[in-house]
Amino acid sequence: MTWTTLQTAMADQGYIASGDLAMALHLSLSLGRPLLLEGAAGVGKTEVARVLAAVQDTQLIRLQCYEGLDAAQAIYEWNYQRQLLAIRAASEDGETGKTVEARIFSDEFLLERPLLKAIRQDKAPVLLIDEIDRADEEFEAYLLEILSEFQITIPEMGTIKATTHPIVILTANGTRDLSDALRRRCLYAHVPYPDHETELSILVTRYPDITDRLCAQIVGFVQALRKQELEKKPGIAEMLDFAAALMGLGVADLTADPAILQATLTTLLKTQMDRDAIPTEIAQRLAGKAA
Amino acid sequence: MSRVTKFAARDPGPGARMAGFVAHLRANGLRLGVGETGIALDALTHIDAANPHDTRRALKSVFTGCAEEAAQFDGLFDSFWMNGGRVKTRVTPTAKPSESENVHSNREAHADADRNTGAGEVSTPDGGEGEAEADGEGKLVATDVTNLFKKDLRELVRPEDIAAAEKIALRLGAALRDRRSRRRKAARKGDQIHFRKVMRQSLATGGEPIVLPKRQRPDRTLRITAICDVSGSMTVYSRIFLAFLAGLMRADPRADAYLFHTRLVRITEALRDKDALRALARLSLLAEGFAGGSKIAESLDRFAGTYGRRFVDNRTVVMILSDGYDTASPEGMSEALARLKKRGCKIIWLNPLKGWDGYAPTARAMAGALPYLDLFRAANTLDDLAALETELARL
Numbered sequence: 286m287t288w289t290t291l292q293t294a295m296a297d298q299g300y301i302a303s304g305d306l307a308m309a310l311h312l313s314l315s316l317g318r319p320l321l322l323e324g325a326a327g328v329g330k331t332e333v334a335r336v337l338a339a340v341q342d343t344q345l346i347r348l349q350c351y352e353g354l355d356a357a358q359a360i361y362e363w364n365y366q367r368q369l370l371a372i373r374a375a376s377e378d379g380e381t382g383k384t385v386e387a388r389i390f391s392d393e394f395l396l397e398r399p400l401l402k403a404i405r406q407d408k409a410p411v412l413l414i415d416e417i418d419r420a421d422e423e424f425e426a427y428l429l430e431i432l433s434e435f436q437i438t439i440p441e442m443g444t445i446k447a448t449t450h451p452i453v454i455l456t457a458n459g460t461r462d463l464s465d466a467l468r469r470r471c472l473y474a475h476v477p478y479p480d481h482e483t484e485l486s487i488l489v490t491r492y493p494d495i496t497d498r499l500c501a502q503i504v505g506f507v508q509a510l511r512k513q514e515l516e517k518k519p520g521i522a523e524m525l526d527f528a529a530a531l532m533g534l535g536v537a538d539l540t541a542d543p544a545i546l547q548a549t550l551t552t553l554l555k556t557q558m559d560r561d562a563i564p565t566e567i568a569q570r571l572a573g574k575a576a
Numbered sequence: 577m578s579r580v581t582k583f584a585a586r587d588p589g590p591g592a593r594m595a596g597f598v599a600h601l602r603a604n605g606l607r608l609g610v611g612e613t614g615i616a617l618d619a620l621t622h623i624d625a626a627n628p629h630d631t632r633r634a635l636k637s638v639f640t641g642c643a644e645e646a647a648q649f650d651g652l653f654d655s656f657w658m659n660g661g662r663v664k665t666r667v668t669p670t671a672k673p674s675e676s677e678n679v680h681s682n683r684e685a686h687a688d689a690d691r692n693t694g695a696g697e698v699s700t701p702d703g704g705e706g707e708a709e710a711d712g713e714g715k716l717v718a719t720d721v722t723n724l725f726k727k728d729l730r731e732l733v734r735p736e737d738i739a740a741a742e743k744i745a746l747r748l749g750a751a752l753r754d755r756r757s758r759r760r761k762a763a764r765k766g767d768q769i770h771f772r773k774v775m776r777q778s779l780a781t782g783g784e785p786i787v788l789p790k791r792q793r794p795d796r797t798l799r800i801t802a803i804c805d806v807s808g809s810m811t812v813y814s815r816i817f818l819a820f821l822a823g824l825m826r827a828d829p830r831a832d833a834y835l836f837h838t839r840l841v842r843i844t845e846a847l848r849d850k851d852a853l854r855a856l857a858r859l860s861l862l863a864e865g866f867a868g869g870s871k872i873a874e875s876l877d878r879f880a881g882t883y884g885r886r887f888v889d890n891r892t893v894v895m896i897l898s899d900g901y902d903t904a905s906p907e908g909m910s911e912a913l914a915r916l917k918k919r920g921c922k923i924i925w926l927n928p929l930k931g932w933d934g935y936a937p938t939a940r941a942m943a944g945a946l947p948y949l950d951l952f953r954a955a956n957t958l959d960d961l962a963a964l965e966t967e968l969a970r971l
Contacts, residue, residue, distance in 0.1 A: 288623065288630070308623070308630065309637035315622040316615065323643060355759045365771035372775075372783025386779060422889065423759070465607060468641035475646045 287311065291340070300329070300336040301479070301487050309474035310337060319432050319453035321417075321468065324476030327520015330456040333476075334413035337452065344410040346451070348399035350420035356427065360437055361401045364394045390441035400428075401437055404447035412451040418463060425467055432470055479521065481508055491525055495532065502539040503528050505575025510553060513571075515562060519553040526552040539572040546572060591617060598639075600656045606645055612638060628657065737815070737958070738852045741823025744962045749828045751969040752798040752893055759794065766790030798893050798922070800824060801832040803840075803879060805898030807870030813928040813956050817897045820961055822847050822855060832887050835859075836875035842883060872898055872941055873908035880915040890920030893968075897955070899929050906944025913948035922950045924968075926961075930954035 286294075288304075288311035295302050295310075302310070306322075310333070313320035322330045338345035348359060368389045375385040388394075397405070403412040417425070431437060435447035455471060457463060479487060484504045488495065507524045519527070530549045531539070539546060543565050550568060554560050563571075583593060598613045616638045623630045632653050640646040762770050773789035802824060804817050821833045825847035835841045849855035876896070880888075888894060894916060902909065917923060925945065930953065946952065951968075955961050 288633075304629075305633050305636060308633035312619050312622060312634055312637055316618055318615070320637075321641075353759050363772065363775065365775055368775050369778065369783065369785065372778060376782040382779065385783075389775075465641070469607075469609060469612070471641075472637045473640050473642070473646065474637055475640075475643045 286314075294340045295336050296490070298336045298339045299490050300332060301483050301490065302333070303476075303479075303483065306333070306474050306476060309472050313454075313472050314341075314452060316472070317450055319455060319471045321455045321457065321463075321471035321473050322476055323457050323473070325478065325518065325520065326458050327518075327522050328476045328478055329521050330458075330476055331413065331415055334411050334454045334456075337454070338411040341409075341411065341452070343408050343452075344406065345413060346399050346403045346406075346410050347413045347415060349415045350417050350424070352419055352421060354420045354424050358398060359400050359424065359427070360398050360431075361439060362396045362398065363390070363441075364396050368394050395439075395442070400431055401445070403451040404431075404435055404437065404449070405445070406449055406451070409449040410451050412453045414453065414455045416457065417455045417467075418457040422464065425464055429466055429470060478511055478518070481505075484508065484521070484524065487521060488524070488528055492528055492532065495528065496537065499531065499537060499539070500528075502572065502575050503531065506539060506572050507553065509571040509575055510563070513562065513567075515554070515559045516556050517554075517559060523553050523555075539575065540569065543569055590620075597635075597656050601639055601652055604648070604652055606639060606648075606652075607641070608639060631657075734819075735852050737819035738822045738826070740958055741819040741821075741961075742827045743823070744958060745820065745824035745827040745831075747962070747965050748968055749797065749800060749824075749831070751965045752800065760791040761794045763790060763792035763794075766792030768792075796891060797830075798891050799830045799832065799887075800828060800893050800895055801834070801888060801921075802895045802897065803834045803836060803876070805837070805870055805872065805896075806835050807837045807901070809870070809899055809901050810928070813897075813899075816956060816958055816961075818856075818859070820897075820958065822852060825855075826852075832883075834879060834883065836870065836872070836879075838869055838871050838875075840875045840878050840883075870898075870902060871904065872900065872902040873904045873912050876916065877908065877912035880912055880919070884916055884919060888916065888919045888921050892919070892921040894921050894923045896923065896925045898925070899927055900925075900942030900945065902941035904941060906940045909941040909944040910948070913945055917948050923948055924951040924953070925949050926953055926955035926964075928954065928956035 288308045291311050291314075292302055292304070292307035295307070309320055312318070322333060324330055334347070335345055371389050371394070372385060375388070380388075395401075399412070403410055414428070417428070420428075432453060435450055436444050438444045455467075481504060484507070485500060488500055488504060503524065507519055507527065511518045527549060530552050531545075534545060534549070536542070536545055536549075546568055547565050550560070550563065554563060587593065594613055594617055598608055598616070602608055616635055619634045619638050620631065623634050625631055632650070635653065636646060636649050640649050760766070760768055760770075762773060768791050770789040770791040774785045774787075777787055777789065778785040802821055804814075804821055806814050806818075810817075821843070824831050825833055825844060832844050833842075833847055835843050843859055846858040847855050849858060913923060927942070953960075953964060953967065955964065
């Protein structure tokens with residue numbers, strides 16, 4: 286598979302990837318290295334992993350990171366309640382300590398969390414480590430070890446080696462700076478907001494029955510909106526919601542009804558400050574230009 | 577593709593060229609190790625390496641690691657492979673810290689500072705306002721009028737002060753705790769049962785959990801990074817603040833200290849000198865230009881872009897000791913602090929003027945800074961600093 290075939294395969298799944306992104310994904314697949322995707326919220330970073338899993342016809346395993354994420358949530362945990370029950374049951378049956386111990390620290394009592402699950406699949410899954418910048422440095426260091434060795438050590442069981450190497454995709458949107466060590470382990474692609482052409486094709490791919498005129502207007506409007514001073518610029522998902530809202534309301538021309546346009550802006554602007562920044566006149570002007 | 581660079585016939589081959597390219601990237605500030613060269617060569621076997629566009633994309637994903645590097649990469653690629661290298665291309669100046677990531681000596685900090693004062697000013701505008709300015713013709717570059725008021729800090733700071741400050745710094749350091757963790761660790765007293773331990777210990781009693789070990793959020797210490805303004809307007813207070821810094825350095829081995837007036841200087845190592853007076857002597861040498869003007873916003877921005885990237889994280893408290901008198905625009909200050917804040921740290925500003933009756937942060941820079949501060953307090957004596965303890969504990 287070359288990067289262009291990967292790009293078309295992804296387009297078939299409804300994801301329009303830029304050349305840079307497709308190349309990075311292709312290399313990540315062929316070199317077996319993790320890929321770090323960075324970009325503003327709402328540019329489709331998470332979606333990349335979902336589509337890649339579909340293209341590769343494999344499972345997607347997702348680990349959502351957050352402040353304070355620890356090994357018990359990310360890697361594995363023992364099922365303590367069952368272990369307790371098993372010990373009690375064993376003592377009633379008169380089992381000896383050694384056999385009980387071997388039993389309660391076995392696979393049966395192990396709760397797999399995403400990272401462990403990802404390295405124990407028969408077919409290499411896509412492992413999405415979402416918003417890695419929200420997790421703390423300790424976790425980042427943990428991750429480094431797993432990403433380079435592809436093995437996990439459980440004190441009671443020994444080391445578990447990966448049966449297959451998962452395709453690892455990390456996403457970040459700059460909540461904090463990542464360590465250089467992590468960046469160096471990964472290939473990198475920056476995912477920007479799509480350009481006019483790309484966004485048009487995304488919209489058409491998702492809503493094939495949209496009229497050309499409305500399509501051009503929507504994309505022009507959203508692109509113009511992103512150039513405004515906003516706290517949170519509308520992403521692709523917002524743009525699609527906006528289109529869906531307009532189509533649902535049966536709007537054929539963006540400039541036709543200022544009230545409807547203003548009402549549907551709720552799908553694009555998600556803070557009070559941003560709403561205030563785009564009053565009806567500005568919205569109308571942007572829509573007029575986009576037409 | 578006539579633009580492709582022609583390499584000399586004696587060129588040893590693609591491996592060496594790639595190594596040359598990596599060296600070229602390193603020279604332009606990308607942080608690359610030996611491993612990347614290998615990965616890059618490996619990557620080229622998976623693509624059509626004869627196609628420059630493919631190669632560019634492939635190498636971009638291997639060699640870059642953040643958005644700024646990705647933006648810079650295309651130019652660097654062109655200049656090496658696309659015959660752009662013939663003309664001596666302008667090296668985009670980025671305010672870089674010293675290259676060696678693991679050596680933190682004041683020597684390097686000094687050298688860093690020197691670089692900005694020398695004749696190299698034209699090619700390294702550290703304000704970051706850009707190439708246009710650096711390239712402009714006939715632009716007058718002021719020879720850095722470093723007002724070398726040579727002040728001997730030993731006249732300013734007495735050893736008793738340092739000893740007193742050391743005690744205060746110790747207490748402040750202990751008051752600063754990070755309690756945000758959602759992780760839990762085994763502890764004598766805690767709010768949750770440590771199930772893993774319960775299991776282990778109940779094995780001994782036949783599965784009867786008799787002791788219930790607990791776990792608790794670990795208390796982590798925060799690192800203090802102090803940035804002290806030693807410009808002319810601050811001279812009166814410098815005595816206190818420098819004593820405090822010296823005390824802090826001696827009390828807390830993880831703390832970090834910087835001075836700025838028109839430049840930023842790292843003084844951590846100098847202050848760690850065992851002999852307190854000798855430390856100050858070393859400091860005097862570093863702090864040339866002491867009691868001159870100040871460029872707060874610029875210095876803070878420089879800090880955020882250089883040392884901040886290495887030493888500031890979400891368990892750091894950045895303590896700024898300054899009166900906020902800066903002629904630059906408030907936007908500059910806001911931007912610098914926003915950039916610093918993005919590292920996840922807490923920012924405390926101790927302003928000696930705030931102690932005055934009826935003081936309002938009207939200095940424009942100060943007004944721009946306010947939204948980013950976690951704590952804004954007065955401090956012009958050691959007692960004031962000591963009084964901060966309770967406030968810091970609440971942070």
